[in-house]
Amino acid sequence: MTVEQNFEALDQFPAGMRVLAVDDDQTCLKILETLLRRCHYHVTTTNQAQKALELLRENKNKFDLVISDVDMPDMDGFKLLELVGLEMDLPVIMLSAHSDPKYVMKGVTHGACDYLLKPVRIEELKNIWQHVVRSRCDKNRGSNNNNVGEKRDGSGNEGGGNSDQNNGRANRKRKDQYNEEEDEERDDNDDSSAQKKQRVVWTVELHKKFVAAVNQLGYEKAMPKKILDLMNVEKLTRENVASHLQKFRLYLKRISGVTNQQAIMANSDLHFLQMTSSLNGLDGFHHRPTTVGSGQFHGGTPGMRPFPSNGILGRLNSPSGIGVRNLSSPPAGMFLQNQNDLGKFHHVSSLPLNHSDGGNILQGLPMPLEFDQLQTNNNNKSIAGSSMAFPTFSTQQNSLIRAPNNLVVLEGHPQASPSGFPGHQINKRVEHWSNAVSSSTLPPPQTSNSIHHQFDVSPLPHSRPDPLEWNNVSSSYSIPFCDSAATDTTNPGAFSRNTDFDSNANAQPGVFYDSLQMRQSGNYGPTTDAAMLSNNPKEGFVVGQQKLQSGGFMVADAGSLDDIVNSTMKQEQSQGELSGGDMGYGGFSSLRTCI
Amino acid sequence: MDLVQMQKSLQDYTKSLFLEGILDSQFLQLQQLQDESNPDFVSQVVTLFFQDSDRILNDLSLSLGQQVVDFKKVDPHVHQLKGSSSSIGAQRVKNACVVFRNFCEQQNVEACHRCLQQVKQEYYLVKNRLETLFKLEQQIVASGGMIPAVELGF
Numbered sequence: 001m002t003v004e005q006n007f008e009a010l011d012q013f014p015a016g017m018r019v020l021a022v023d024d025d026q027t028c029l030k031i032l033e034t035l036l037r038r039c040h041y042h043v044t045t046t047n048q049a050q051k052a053l054e055l056l057r058e059n060k061n062k063f064d065l066v067i068s069d070v071d072m073p074d075m076d077g078f079k080l081l082e083l084v085g086l087e088m089d090l091p092v093i094m095l096s097a098h099s100d101p102k103y104v105m106k107g108v109t110h111g112a113c114d115y116l117l118k119p120v121r122i123e124e125l126k127n128i129w130q131h132v133v134r135s136r137c138d139k140n141r142g143s144n145n146n147n148v149g150e151k152r153d154g155s156g157n158e159g160g161g162n163s164d165q166n167n168g169r170a171n172r173k174r175k176d177q178y179n180e181e182e183d184e185e186r187d188d189n190d191d192s193s194a195q196k197k198q199r200v201v202w203t204v205e206l207h208k209k210f211v212a213a214v215n216q217l218g219y220e221k222a223m224p225k226k227i228l229d230l231m232n233v234e235k236l237t238r239e240n241v242a243s244h245l246q247k248f249r250l251y252l253k254r255i256s257g258v259t260n261q262q263a264i265m266a267n268s269d270l271h272f273l274q275m276t277s278s279l280n281g282l283d284g285f286h287h288r289p290t291t292v293g294s295g296q297f298h299g300g301t302p303g304m305r306p307f308p309s310n311g312i313l314g315r316l317n318s319p320s321g322i323g324v325r326n327l328s329s330p331p332a333g334m335f336l337q338n339q340n341d342l343g344k345f346h347h348v349s350s351l352p353l354n355h356s357d358g359g360n361i362l363q364g365l366p367m368p369l370e371f372d373q374l375q376t377n378n379n380n381k382s383i384a385g386s387s388m389a390f391p392t393f394s395t396q397q398n399s400l401i402r403a404p405n406n407l408v409v410l411e412g413h414p415q416a417s418p419s420g421f422p423g424h425q426i427n428k429r430v431e432h433w434s435n436a437v438s439s440s441t442l443p444p445p446q447t448s449n450s451i452h453h454q455f456d457v458s459p460l461p462h463s464r465p466d467p468l469e470w471n472n473v474s475s476s477y478s479i480p481f482c483d484s485a486a487t488d489t490t491n492p493g494a495f496s497r498n499t500d501f502d503s504n505a506n507a508q509p510g511v512f513y514d515s516l517q518m519r520q521s522g523n524y525g526p527t528t529d530a531a532m533l534s535n536n537p538k539e540g541f542v543v544g545q546q547k548l549q550s551g552g553f554m555v556a557d558a559g560s561l562d563d564i565v566n567s568t569m570k571q572e573q574s575q576g577e578l579s580g581g582d583m584g585y586g587g588f589s590s591l592r593t594c595i
Numbered sequence: 596m597d598l599v600q601m602q603k604s605l606q607d608y609t610k611s612l613f614l615e616g617i618l619d620s621q622f623l624q625l626q627q628l629q630d631e632s633n634p635d636f637v638s639q640v641v642t643l644f645f646q647d648s649d650r651i652l653n654d655l656s657l658s659l660g661q662q663v664v665d666f667k668k669v670d671p672h673v674h675q676l677k678g679s680s681s682s683i684g685a686q687r688v689k690n691a692c693v694v695f696r697n698f699c700e701q702q703n704v705e706a707c708h709r710c711l712q713q714v715k716q717e718y719y720l721v722k723n724r725l726e727t728l729f730k731l732e733q734q735i736v737a738s739g740g741m742i743p744a745v746e747l748g749f
Contacts, residue, residue, distance in 0.1 A: 027644040027679040034628050034636060071671060097678035119621045119682040122628075 014129030015040035018062065022052040022080065023069035023095065028118060032067065032095070035122050041129075049075035053083060060088050064132045067116075070096035070103060078110045085111040089139075091131040095120065109254055142243045200240040209233065210244060598740040605731045606743055612728070617721050622684030638729050644683050648718055651676045655711055659704070669707065670699045676714070687717040 019041045023029040029045050036043045044063070046052050049072050056063060066084055070077035081092045094107040097118040107115040113131040116124055202210070213230035214222040224242035231241070596604070612618045629636040651672050658669045677692035695710035732742050 025647060025675055025679050025682075027640060027647050028682045030640050030643055031625065031628075031682050034633065034640075038628055071674060097674060097681060118678045119624075119684070122624065 014132075016042055017129050017132060018042045018064045019044070019128075020052060020055060020063045020066045021045045021068075022049055022066065022072070022077075023047060024049075024072045024074075025069065028069070028095075032120060035120060035125050036067075038122060039125050041125075048072075049077070049080045052080065056084060056088050056090070063090060065091050065093065065128060067093045067095055067128070070094055070098060070107070078106055081107070081110045081112055089135075091135045093128055093131065111254070139243070142239065142246055200236060200244075202244060206231075206233065206236075210241070210248075214245070214248075598735065598738050601731065601735045601738065602740060602743045605728070605735060608728060608731060612724055616686050617724055619684045619686040621682065621686075625683060638732075640683060641725055641729075644679055644685070645722055647679055648676060648688075648722075652711075652715055652718065655714075659708055659711055664702075664704050664707070666699050666702050670696065673699060673714075680718075685718075685721045688714060688721055691717045 019036055021029060021032050021036060021043060022045075023032060024047045026047060029047055033043050033045050044055065046055065049068070052066070052068070056066070068077050068080050068084075072080075077094060077096070081094060084090055084092050091113040092111070093114040093116060094112040095116050095118060096103060099117050104115045113135070114128065200206075209231045210227060213227040216230060217223070217226050222245065224238045224245055227245065228236060228238050228241045609618075613622075625637050625640060655669060655672050658665065658672070673692050673695045677689055677696065680686075680688040680692060691710065691714040695707065695714055698706040698710055735742055
């Protein structure tokens with residue numbers, strides 16, 4: 001649409017809002033179309049998800065909102081949701097006859113801005129325009145910095161505030177001024193946004209740089225301006241970076257949130273790695289000793305959204321990919337990509353799936369991350385997956401978790417988490433995890449299920465008290481992140497997760513710590529990871545800003561965790577190999593008390 | 596029959612469908628969406644519904660008739676039928692679908708067969724009634740009359 005058209009549309013808004021309706025059921029589609037027309041929206045319909053994507057891709061500015069059914073034969077509605085959110089950043093409303101809360105949850109975690117039940121009533125449709133406005137406001141806020149700078153002589157806005165907050169504040173003020181003439185502003189913003197944004201494609205390389213910059217600055221402290229400076233990429237605007245960062249953060253949150261639900265653990269790692277590996281064949285990512293990603297997760301990787309590659313997505317399509325789907329795509333890719341550069345964030349992807357171990361991937365990997373995350377986000381459960389930072393929420397995770405104790409079920413592990421509350425789980429898990437980690441280098445191989453848990457560090461007591469298996473782990477197992485010395489070569493993945501996804505990065509404790517440190521700052525974990533992951537803000541992130549959950553599982557307290565782990569480890573080591581469950585548990589309990 | 600009588604008949608007939616639970620308020624919504632700019636909306640939608648449902652019921656019969664029933668195929672069909680029937684207000688069909696889905700989840704083949712029969716029965720019933728309804732409407736329109744707005748006592 002031209003600017004003028006936009007302007008006119010805005011004038012009458014919400015009338016004239018352009019909606020794309022997708023539903024394979026022609027009866028429902030017809031009804032929906034008529035209902036929408038009755039609301040004075042401008043409606044385009046299609047009964048195929050693929051066609052919908054084409055329509056959207058051919059002109060990103062052609063639609064304001066997408067309404068899509070969940071169950072469609074050619075593509076899962078959630079997948080479409082993710083894609084739209086990532087690529088086009090449009091608000092998407094899900095529609096379904098499934099009233100089951102878990103579907104609603106899935107919709108939310110995948111980034112849907114609303115979920116309607118069939119039969120749809122016109123009253124509900126009359127309000128859907130709010131999602132468009134909300135999403136525009138979010139965008140404007142993000143781009144306002146630039147806009148303000150540009151439009152208002154950039155009076156100190158750009159120059160003064162490196163921090164988002166400063167800019168945000170300034171923007172807000174200006175925004176108020178703007179809002180007085182809303183249409184105008186919107187028009188301006190759209191205009192400038194159109195000019196500025198130009199839909200930057202967050203390629204893997206770009207995303208890597210982004211993540212590296214964020215890492216360097218520290219997740220918490222990462223501000224768009226600084227990131228931009230560090231990245232030193234021509235034609236990249238601060239606004240691009242800001243929105244990318246936002247998405248990344250949301251993504252991370254989302255992942256952590258989802259993973260919490262699903263006991264992400266191993267799955268997430270796997271997915272993530274899978275995703276990453278599948279992503280464009282990024283070499284860096286395949287650090288894993290076993291190319292886990294490539295084959296294994298196909299079914300499960302939830303939304304590994306490869307940034308550029310659709311292949312990964314395909315993988316993600318697996319039905320099991322709950323929630324992760326969204327996450328996986330972007331994060332996975334992102335992580336992988338960034339691995340090399342970042343090394344720090346990638347908890348997820350870097351996990352070298354050590355299938356060879358029989359699924360004891362965890363060996364030392366991500367655990368630290370998750371552990372940290374757990375620490376920090378007790379409430380957030382985000383660490384969801386502690387296992388995997390981001391992507392693995394999907395069912396796979398669940399499966400992984402179910403897997404015999406191998407999985408370090410950090411969060412959401414059905415088995416492990418006695419308490420429904422994620423936060424609790426996290427705490428407990430962390431305890432166990434750290435215990436497990438420290439005590440066991442070997443993830444109980446036998447348990448490794450089909451899903452290669454990356455984290456198969458050892459069965460967490462919670463998930464499956466299996467002292468014996470647990471005790472298998474050698475005391476040399478070092479929690480990657482807490483103990484640099486513990487860099488366990490046997491756990492190639494251990495560090496990789498946090499650090500670059502270098503599977504062979506046995507010990508990059510330094511890196512790991514760095515990442516931890518970064519994360520310590522807060523629940524930025526997820527977001528940072530997300531940032532890292534999302535090369536393609538649109539594509540990489542499964543979830544757009546709206547979509548991201550507040551999973552925030554970033555490692556909050558690496559320091560404390562480290563201490564705990566170290567102390568635990570020392571305990572373990574002093575006790576020698578865990579003789580048995582008792583020891584192990586004893587160790588855990590002691591750890592627990594520490595914690 | 597004169598026009599007024601026909602209109603009255605139509606109203607009574609429509610009411611009875613609601614009272615019997617064959618149709619629910621969703622159908623009313625559809626009727627309200629019909630206007631001058633969209634004069635055949637209801638019959639168009641219902642026709643689509645019939646087409647889809649015939650197909651789905653066919654597929655269901657096939658799927659359930661297999662030696663080994665693949666419930667993963669059966670369930671989506673029932674789900675879709677549930678969605679479309681609820682969208683047009685075919686309440687009894689929808690309810691039968693709900694029961695059907697429960698048995699699908701339990702993978703109870705025997706019960707599913709019975710459910711399918713039930714769904715078919717309800718479907719043919721509503722199809723029959725709606726076709727009668729449309730005929731009445733057509734008669735009225737052909738006589739130069741207007742279709743009366745639906746007035747439901749409840």
